Amino acid sequence: MANPRRPVAGQLAQVDNPDPFARPVWRSPVYETPWAIIWAVQLIRLIWRLTWFVFTHPILDAVAAVLAYDWLWLGWPGLVALVLLIVSALVGLRLLLPDWFTRLVSKPARNRWRTWFYRRHWHAAMTLGGLAPMYRKRVLVPVLLGVRASRSVDLVTVRLATGQAPADFADRAAGLAHAFGAELCRVRELGPGMITLEFVRADTLAEPFGALPFPTEVNLAALPVGRAEDGGPWLLRLLGTHVLIAGATGSGKGSVIWSAVRALLPAIVGGWCQVWALDPKRMELSFGRDLFARYADQAADMVKLLEDAVAVMHDRAAQFGGITRTFTPSIVFPFLVVLVDEMAFITAYQPERDLRRRAEAAIATLTSQGRSVGVCVVGALQDPRKDVISLRNLFPTRVALRLDESDQVDMVLGDGARDRGALADEISPLSLTGAGVGYVRLDASPDPVRVRAAYVTDADIREMAAIVASAGDAA
């Protein structure tokens, strides 16, 4: 007998109710799909997905085919032998050609694994982080275009949803870093509608490292002075620029200065580069006096030295003017680096007005006209407040080591540098983790890069001075 409660297929059914006075209740009929059809649809779906997977993963197919072929023809021993062969080939490649191993194996593998990781969390992180706006009842999720992973930094390229700006991501950078398990997230603008999210997963600069090996040749446009956050070298340009190194006391300005001098050593020995040093504190540079063609630590001597540099500059300008516009250093006309350890001592803090005025005028003249005749000023500064360094804008290359206050960052690196990720005021005051760490803006990009200078010890400086002294004796 048919179940009276069961609705009749094909028409509205009245729900059975034993109460003869109850109002009739009508419900839509329910059709039960046979299990066979459900299974058939699921099977077809699975086959379709598998086929699609096979088509879209040719390398995996090839590997599976080789393994299957091997197993069918040689059985388990053959399979084990093949796996051992592959593993030993990889180990051999790693040991003999590490660069090739990185390029062919570890880098692609890391990129794929990190891409998979970001794709898996992307939708949730965008939606919960408030970065997926609604439009006509549809959620617009920014598109993850690609991931380039290095050992400690992942660069995730993103196409913004319509109406979004990079600032929307910058405001939520902390949330994104937590969502993807990174220490820090920086937002870089790539072009219209495109950004790169830079996820820093580990602080590669936390450990100090010693002086870099002696260079064999000198490129004045790219002196190796330390390491950048992505593991590459930090290359400092001296040719055609002037360098300002700003940092609170104990921030490691000395290590930047000495690393630069170390990178110049072959040129100093070769005689085509001279360093003139001004050492108002008599603590930092006096150590390596032999390295410097001229050295001064008294206010009057320092001002005289600066004015002599100006004279050299004018002399060169008079000789080369109208003949050549590009300066090539030589033994007759060496590249001249004027190194000032604490600039404020001879400018702002100098009690004698006349000396102060002359020093400021000389530095301004050197920085505004020295570039094209091979004169470069490298100045260190503890306090970058405006009244201390009105000359700041004359230094095209600036390095911000640890600073005391957040608004000093833009004073040193230029407007907007802190918003773009130069958190120089958050560098650790512990010398082990923070000394020598800083931010620089490289030529190619407005985005600051985190770097750390190599630590040149007193013994290293003594060794450098001995090399220059022995080269001088031999000459």
Ligand SMILES: Nc1ncnc2c1ncn2[C@@H]1O[C@H](COP(=O)(O)OP(=O)(O)OP(=O)(O)O)[C@@H](O)[C@H]1O
């Ligand atoms: N690159 C570095 N790596 C690790 N430790 C460093 C580095 N540079 C400096 N230090 C440590 O930090 C201390 C202070 O460094 P340094 O004297 O260079 O600072 P500074 O900025 O010149 O300070 P001041 O303005 O007082 O002269 C050093 O004694 C050294 O122990």
Ligand SMILES: [Mg+2]
């Ligand atoms: Mg110092």
